[in-house]
Amino acid sequence: MAAISAKLVKELRELTGVGMMNCKQALVACDGDKDKAIDWLREKGLAAQTKKAGKVAAEGVSYAMVDDNGVGVVLEVNSQTDFVAKNDIFQAFVKDVALVVAQQNPADVEALKNATYPGTDRTVDAVTADKVLSIGENIQIRRFVRYEGGVNVPYVHMNGKIGVLVNLAVEGIDDTAAVVELGKDLAMQIAAMSPTYVSSAEVPADEVEKEKAVQLAKALEEGAANTKLPEAKRQMIAENKVKGRMNNYFAEVCLLNQGYVKENKTTVDQHVKAVAKQLGGKITVVKFTRFVTGEGIEKKEDDFAAEVASMIK
Numbered sequence: 130m131a132a133i134s135a136k137l138v139k140e141l142r143e144l145t146g147v148g149m150m151n152c153k154q155a156l157v158a159c160d161g162d163k164d165k166a167i168d169w170l171r172e173k174g175l176a177a178q179t180k181k182a183g184k185v186a187a188e189g190v191s192y193a194m195v196d197d198n199g200v201g202v203v204l205e206v207n208s209q210t211d212f213v214a215k216n217d218i219f220q221a222f223v224k225d226v227a228l229v230v231a232q233q234n235p236a237d238v239e240a241l242k243n244a245t246y247p248g249t250d251r252t253v254d255a256v257t258a259d260k261v262l263s264i265g266e267n268i269q270i271r272r273f274v275r276y277e278g279g280v281n282v283p284y285v286h287m288n289g290k291i292g293v294l295v296n297l298a299v300e301g302i303d304d305t306a307a308v309v310e311l312g313k314d315l316a317m318q319i320a321a322m323s324p325t326y327v328s329s330a331e332v333p334a335d336e337v338e339k340e341k342a343v344q345l346a347k348a349l350e351e352g353a354a355n356t357k358l359p360e361a362k363r364q365m366i367a368e369n370k371v372k373g374r375m376n377n378y379f380a381e382v383c384l385l386n387q388g389y390v391k392e393n394k395t396t397v398d399q400h401v402k403a404v405a406k407q408l409g410g411k412i413t414v415v416k417f418t419r420f421v422t423g424e425g426i427e428k429k430e431d432d433f434a435a436e437v438a439s440m441i442k
Contacts (some may be wrong), residue, residue: 133161141166142175147175166340168424172346177416188214189271190289191420192223196231201281203294204230204273205420207292209266214289214422219268222260229253230273232292238270262268275339282312286320292420302409308412311404315384319419324384328398344374348381384414 133156141152141163142255147170155173159165189207196202204227208214225247235241242254249256253270261268267284276296284293293316326332355363379386385398392400405412 133157137161137163141170141328143270145170145175151175157422168343171343172350174351176346179387189422190214190220190223191292191422192227192289193283193285193286193292193294194224194227194231194283194288195283198231199277200228200231200282201272201294201296202230202274203292203418203420204281205271205292205422207269207271207365207426208264209425211218213266215265216264218260220289221263222256226253226270226331227273234275234277238272241270241273242261248430254255255332272420276416276418279415280308280312282316284313284316284320286317290422293317293417295417296415298413298415299410300412302405302412304408306406307404311401311412314391315397315401315414316417318390319392319417320432321385322384322387324417325382326386327383327416328385329379329383332379340378341371344371344378348354384417 133153137156138149138152141147142149145152145167151170151173152153152166152417155166155169156163157395159169172376176245176428179297188209188211189205191205193203194428203316203413204223206219206223206226208219213219226241228247229235229244230241233244235244235254242252242257244253247439250347257268257270274292275310278296280297282295282297284295285291286293295312295316297308297312345367349363351370352358352367358366380388380396385396385401387397388394389397389400395403401412401414
């Protein structure tokens with residue numbers, strides 16, 4: 130087996146919040162496989178559920194908007210520094226690019242780069258190059274999502290650190306403002322609580338089975354010390370624990386299963402149904418997208434000591 134590097138141990142610690150020695154032990158037990166090590170730590174009761182999102186390091190903004198035709202867009206554009214991300218020229222560029230996505234419906238980022246920039250006969254890619262020269266930093270259009278149809282509601286949190294777009298299907302309701310207000314509350318919930326799916330029905334079966342296996346192993350380990358109980362009884366107790374813990378799992382990863390942040394006595398699903406009933410119709414949360422600026426992009430780690438040494442040579 131390959132040696133377990135200090136960097137790998139550090140990465141696992143950042144993902145799980147578990148101590149360095151336990152992280153190293155987990156990696157040794159799992160032959161250096163980080164994902165398996167996370168599950169190993171969770172089975173031992175040492176780590177909570179983790180999203181494994183990776184280290185967030187890049188700068189820029191995530192921006193969400195809805196155009197005059199009701200088309201919604203959430204977009205991430207990266208820069209090298211947070212200072213440039215707050216630049217008026219950079220922010221105006223991001224808004225223009227979002228408008229291109231809404232109006233020209235590019236298939237992907239490459240198609241977006243070849244689309245026509247608003248008010249010009251030039252491509253988005255050509256204008257991006259101009260912005261790089263004028264601002265003095267590298268600028269990259271990273272990703273976008275576009276929703277057409279239904280009621281789309283955008284939300285931007287912390288000046289672009291998080292961008293959220295929610296899509297709702299509405300039946301029998303004329304009060305659009307009230308629906309948009311609900312959508313804004315849901316978008317804020319998504320920004321704060323970071324669900325992965327709309328409902329438990331969306332969670333892939335293999336993920337559900339994997340989570341059940343982790344929770345069962347954890348429950349069995351917790352009951353292993355009680356040797357007075359027969360093995361069959363311990364198994365039954367563990368399986369009953371899993372049922373409750375799966376409810377907690379769905380309440381973490383599924384929007385509709387989460388407790389509604391503005392009223393902790395009800396779930397998001399119950400709140401949406403209550404609002405729809407009050408407005409005399411039906412509201413369905415169809416989908417959402419949540420972008421965290423720089424999520425999953427690992428910034429280069431500079432060796433400060435080596436840099437200083439090179440300067441004094």
